Amino acid sequence: MKAQSQRQLRAGELVRRAVADILREGHVREPGLSGLPVTISEARVSPDLRHATVYVSALTLAEPDAVAAALNRASGFIQKELGRRIDMKFTPKLRFEADSRFDEAMDVEAMLDRPGVRRDLPGRGED
Numbered sequence: 001m002k003a004q005s006q007r008q009l010r011a012g013e014l015v016r017r018a019v020a021d022i023l024r025e026g027h028v029r030e031p032g033l034s035g036l037p038v039t040i041s042e043a044r045v046s047p048d049l050r051h052a053t054v055y056v057s058a059l060t061l062a063e064p065d066a067v068a069a070a071l072n073r074a075s076g077f078i079q080k081e082l083g084r085r086i087d088m089k090f091t092p093k094l095r096f097e098a099d100s101r102f103d104e105a106m107d108v109e110a111m112l113d114r115p116g117v118r119r120d121l122p123g124r125g126e127d
Contacts, residue, residue, distance in 0.1 A: 008045045015052045015092060016043040018085045022078055029077075032070025036062055041099045045092055052092035055099035064098030071096035 004012065020040040022028065037059040045052045058067045071078070075094045083091035 004044065005047070008047060008049070011045040011049050011088065011092075012043040012052065014086050014088070015045060015054065015082065015094075016040050018082050019043065019054055019078060019094070021085070022081045027077075027081065028074045030070050030074040032066060033074070036060060036067065038067060038071075039099075049088065050090050050092055052094055054094055054096050056096055057099045064100065068096045068098045 023033075023038055023040070039057050039059055040054060041057060042055045043052050044055075054071075056068055056071060057064055072095065075096065079091055079094050082094070
């Protein structure tokens with residue numbers, strides 16, 4: 001994956017904050033999101049700033065893919081609100097994806113805590 005430019009990073013952070021505010025304010029009328037706390041972990045903007053992939057995770061046991069699907073259904077409304085809040089030439093077209101990085105990190109941590117693996121790692125082995 002190619003590194004993002006400073007311009008893309010700034011635009012992504014603007015999008016991330018604005019989408020988080022829109023969701024926090026509770027104006028999105030999507031049944032799949034009803035009462036569900038959602039975290040917006042990152043927004044990656046295309047080089048032309050016309051598209052943004054927004055990575056989300058639920059703070060409950062809700063299925064992350066279902067949360068992303070619900071947000072994609074509401075993306076038109078969210079995009080319209082986004083256009084009112086950010087000062088960009090174009091309002092990026094939004095696509096939501098489940099952020100699985102936290103789950104992957106937990107899986108790696110669990111693997112590193114296995115006795116056979118822990119024994120072979122400096123600083124994690126039995127003293």
